[in-house]
Amino acid sequence: MKPVAVDLMGGDNGPAVIVEGINVALGAGAGEIVVVGSAEACRPLDRDPRVSVVLASEEISMSDDPASAPRRKRDASMVVGATLLKEQKVSAFVTFGNSGAAMATALVKVGRIRGVARPAIAVELPVPGSASTVLLDAGANTEVTPSWLHQFAVMGSVYCAARLGIAHPRVGLLSIGEEPGKGNSLVKETFKLLTDEPSINFIGNVEGRDVMSDRVDVVVTDGFTGNVVLKSLEGAAHVFAHAVLGALSEGDDGVLDLALPKLLPLWNQMTPDDTGAAALLGVNGLFLIGHGASNARAVASAVRNARQLGEADVVETIRKLEGSTGE
Amino acid sequence: MKPVAVDLMGGDNGPAVIVEGINVALGAGAGEIVVVGSAEACRPLDRDPRVSVVLASEEISMSDDPASAPRRKRDASMVVGATLLKEQKVSAFVTFGNSGAAMATALVKVGRIRGVARPAIAVELPVPGSASTVLLDAGANTEVTPSWLHQFAVMGSVYCAARLGIAHPRVGLLSIGEEPGKGNSLVKETFKLLTDEPSINFIGNVEGRDVMSDRVDVVVTDGFTGNVVLKSLEGAAHVFAHAVLGALSEGDDGVLDLALPKLLPLWNQMTPDDTGAAALLGVNGLFLIGHGASNARAVASAVRNARQLGEADVVETIRKLEGSTGE
Numbered sequence: 216m217k218p219v220a221v222d223l224m225g226g227d228n229g230p231a232v233i234v235e236g237i238n239v240a241l242g243a244g245a246g247e248i249v250v251v252g253s254a255e256a257c258r259p260l261d262r263d264p265r266v267s268v269v270l271a272s273e274e275i276s277m278s279d280d281p282a283s284a285p286r287r288k289r290d291a292s293m294v295v296g297a298t299l300l301k302e303q304k305v306s307a308f309v310t311f312g313n314s315g316a317a318m319a320t321a322l323v324k325v326g327r328i329r330g331v332a333r334p335a336i337a338v339e340l341p342v343p344g345s346a347s348t349v350l351l352d353a354g355a356n357t358e359v360t361p362s363w364l365h366q367f368a369v370m371g372s373v374y375c376a377a378r379l380g381i382a383h384p385r386v387g388l389l390s391i392g393e394e395p396g397k398g399n400s401l402v403k404e405t406f407k408l409l410t411d412e413p414s415i416n417f418i419g420n421v422e423g424r425d426v427m428s429d430r431v432d433v434v435v436t437d438g439f440t441g442n443v444v445l446k447s448l449e450g451a452a453h454v455f456a457h458a459v460l461g462a463l464s465e466g467d468d469g470v471l472d473l474a475l476p477k478l479l480p481l482w483n484q485m486t487p488d489d490t491g492a493a494a495l496l497g498v499n500g501l502f503l504i505g506h507g508a509s510n511a512r513a514v515a516s517a518v519r520n521a522r523q524l525g526e527a528d529v530v531e532t533i534r535k536l537e538g539s540t541g542e
Numbered sequence: 543m544k545p546v547a548v549d550l551m552g553g554d555n556g557p558a559v560i561v562e563g564i565n566v567a568l569g570a571g572a573g574e575i576v577v578v579g580s581a582e583a584c585r586p587l588d589r590d591p592r593v594s595v596v597l598a599s600e601e602i603s604m605s606d607d608p609a610s611a612p613r614r615k616r617d618a619s620m621v622v623g624a625t626l627l628k629e630q631k632v633s634a635f636v637t638f639g640n641s642g643a644a645m646a647t648a649l650v651k652v653g654r655i656r657g658v659a660r661p662a663i664a665v666e667l668p669v670p671g672s673a674s675t676v677l678l679d680a681g682a683n684t685e686v687t688p689s690w691l692h693q694f695a696v697m698g699s700v701y702c703a704a705r706l707g708i709a710h711p712r713v714g715l716l717s718i719g720e721e722p723g724k725g726n727s728l729v730k731e732t733f734k735l736l737t738d739e740p741s742i743n744f745i746g747n748v749e750g751r752d753v754m755s756d757r758v759d760v761v762v763t764d765g766f767t768g769n770v771v772l773k774s775l776e777g778a779a780h781v782f783a784h785a786v787l788g789a790l791s792e793g794d795d796g797v798l799d800l801a802l803p804k805l806l807p808l809w810n811q812m813t814p815d816d817t818g819a820a821a822l823l824g825v826n827g828l829f830l831i832g833h834g835a836s837n838a839r840a841v842a843s844a845v846r847n848a849r850q851l852g853e854a855d856v857v858e859t860i861r862k863l864e865g866s867t868g869e
Contacts, residue, residue: 343785354718357726391681391769399684399766423773427781439726440767442718446750447771451778454754455812458670459786462804470800477789477797485782 216246218267219521220305221514223252224274224292225312227507230256233311236514241265245518249305251296271295274312277507281315285323293317297324300500306525307501309492309517314504318355321495321502328530330537333359334497335367335438336504337374338445341484345429349375349384353493354442361404364388364435365412370496370533371433372415377527378520384432387421389440395419401437409435414536452485491517494524496533501525543573545594546848547632548841550579551601551619552639554834557583560638563841568592572845576632578623598622601639604834608642612650620644624651627827633852634828636819636844641831645682648822648829655857657864660686661824662694662765663831664701665772668811672756676702676711680820681769688731691715691762692739697823697860698760699742704854705847711759714748716767722746728764736762741863779812818844821851823860828852 221237223230230252237248237260249267250257257268271292275284285294293310297320300308310317318334327334335352342348351371356363368386375384388405390398395406397420409417421431426444436444459478463471491513492505501524505517548564550557557579564575564587576594577584584595598619602611612621620637624647627635637644645661654661662679669675678698683690695713702711715732717725722733724747736744748758753771763771786805790798818840819832828851832844 343781344788357718389770391684391766391773402766423770423775424777424780426774427778436770439718439729440770443716443750443763443767443771444774446718447753447774448750448778450751451754451775452782453751454670455779455782458808459805461671462808463801465804470797470804473797474790474801477792478786481785481789 216522216526217304217306218247218249219245219518219525220249220251220269220296220299220308221518222292222296222308222310222312223250223256224271225276225310225507226509232509232511233514234259235511236509237266237518239511239515240518243515243519245522248518249299251292251299253292269295269299275316277313279313279316281313282319284313284316285320293320294324297321297502300502301325303500307503307521309503309505309521311505311507311509311514314507317502317504318495321498325498325500325502328497328499328534328537331366331370331497331533332363333366334495335370336493337371337496338493339378340427340445340448342427342429343481343484346379346381346432348426348431349378349433350426350441350445351433351435351496352438352441353445354438355495356438358439359401359437361401361408364401364405364437365408366497366537368409368415368417368433368435369412369536371435373529373532373536374494374496374524375433377524377529377532379432381432383416385418385430386415386433386435387418387425387431389423389426389434389436389444390420391422393420393422405435456482456485491515491520499530501530543849543853544631544633545574545576546572546845546852547576547578547596547623547626547635548845549619549623549635549637549639550577550583551598552603552637552834553836559836559838560841561586562838563836564593564845566838566842567845570842570846572842572849575845576626578619578626580619596622596626602643604640606640606643608640609646611640611643612647620647621651624648624829627829628652630827634830634848636830636832636848638832638834638836638841641834644829644831645822648825652825652827652829655824655826655861655864658693658697658824658860659690660693661822662697663820664698664823665820666705667754667772667775669754669756670808670811673706673708673759675753675758676705676760677753677768677772678760678762678823679765679768680772681765682822683765685766686728686764688728688735691728691732691764692735693824693864695736695742695744695760695762696739696863698762700856700859700863701821701823701851702760704851704856704859706759708759710743712745712757713742713760713762714745714752714758716750716753716761716763716771717747718749720747720749732762783809783812818842818847821856826857828857
């Protein structure tokens with residue numbers, strides 16, 4: 216297995232927290248890791264025998280124009296890492312930098328799998344008490360066609376099987392009613408395509424309330440709706456956790472102290488730290504985009520997940536399926 | 543003030559729970575109420591001096607085709623109630639029946655306000671620790687135009703001011719980034735229209751995470767996205783509350799018993815019982831659609847809210863504004 220490459224630059228909290236996360240991952244047996252960044256950023260890791268350093272003299276920041284960044288900053292860590300992926304020197308590349316620039320870099324430097332119209336962002340939504348739900352597209356494509364959604368469904372199913380170990384993931388199409396005729400024209404057209412797709416286990420339309428449930432494994436939608444749902448749920452989890460802690464602390468009678476150890480596992484599950492990064496499915500290599508604000512735990516998770524997806528050969532599986540559909 | 547009319551038929555739990563809710567509302571000083579339904583359903587209320595009974599021989603059920611129901615069942619309680627509203631014999635009409643049929647009935651029997659292209663469903667999303675957020679459209683229109691969203695924004699602002707007592711509600715356009723250029727083409731076009739609308743306090747794009755926050759009062763979106771967000775948040779609140787209670791009950795050490803009284807107010811706020819019904823804005827009268835599964839508390843809330851919206855003259859305000867825009 217080739218190493219996973221990690222971009223040390225561009226995260227909201229600087230390279231140190233990413234280095235810390237890499238050390239956590241190395242301690243947990245993540246295998247060989249390639250780090251990409253400035254000499255200064257790489258220094259804490261450059262004597263570790265499990266780490267290879269690739270220097271990059273530039274950095275894409277949050278203020279860079281996403282679309283033009285990969286062309287203007289050719290020696291940016293994100294571009295150098297993507298090139299390693301393109302040249303198949305690494306099994307996966309993870310960045311915590313500017314997510315728009317990451318998408319542009321993936322498209323320009325790594326390119327799409329032949330037959331894939333558009334890459335989609337797959338995220339894993341934590342569901343208390345059961346496996347996560349894979350949601351895609353979480354924001355790469357604000358306007359889509361039925362055939363793109365069809366491809367998202369196939370790619371999401373492959374991803375879910377590899378990541379969550381579910382043999383025949385239940386794929387649902389996000390709509391506003393379960394019946395086949397419910398939804399907008401995009402959903403109605405897509406419904407037919409998914410019904411006829413033999414490689415997936417299509418269970419029909421699902422509704423918003425199913426996203427955080429054990430009724431579906433993969434939820435397919437356009438990048439506008441997907442992003443709105445993702446952020447709505449993240450916001451709700453944050454507000455709700457805050458409100459619960461606030462309510463429990465009222466009266467200052469020690470109930471919060473008793474409750475907190477019981478709630479912490481749930482709190483940890485609801486934060487995105489266990490997933491660590493979203494995969495950009497449909498590009499010709501495993502390209503993962505982490506939250507800019509990732510902490511060390513999230514970075515370590517992202518590295519672990521990248522390795523797992525590489526071992527499951529997700530990209531090769533998508534490549535074969537898309538080849539077979541002849542699109 | 544004219545009475546509020548309530549449909550006793552069509553709710554998931556039968557007329558009894560609606561009658562119970564009306565008694566709660568009457569006890570809390572709801573004023574005069576007109577009930578519409580079968581003789582049997584109305585019987586428990588027919589000697590109450592604060593209640594007028596209007597009999598209806600038919601009932602629209604969940605299995606009726608929504609679009610044709612109001613024409614096929616002319617003496618259905620929903621149709622009779624809508625006719626009372628049309629004839630201005632009541633200030634508002636609340637139904638807990640088939641929501642698709644309710645929309646069709648409102649359009650056929652009550653009609654749109656002159657100048658309004660499409661009615662929109664306005665819902666109030668509870669936000670722990672602050673005022674609710676008004677979200678519209680929550681499902682009436684799966685495909686919309688920028689000018690429809692423009693009207694939704696104006697109507698939502700009027701509704702929010704009346705219901706929540708906010709003088710200049712902050713109106714946000716739901717998108718996937720705060721900057722004016724972010725979103726799909728529908729959002730970009732609508733952004734311009736809302737920027738130029740003098741009657742609202744437009745604060746620009748908002749994201750999913752803002753929906754349950756104190757950063758915005760009215761969130762405007764199409765009925766597809768709005769319905770998905772509404773149901774996603776309802777589902778998340780349910781799952782989250784369940785997970786918190788499950789975590790607190792682990793070990794069976796009494797922590798749950800200590801925590802529960804503190805959490806109940808929050809739980810009550812998160813359920814839709816306090817709102818009770820969603821308003822169909824843009825029709826020529828106050829037409830409210832409640833959850834089919836409403837309990838007595840939700841029914842009482844719906845009656846109270848209908849009365850409040852009537853006192854604030856929401857329909858007349860929308861009528862004047864739409865008249866002034868000349869659409």
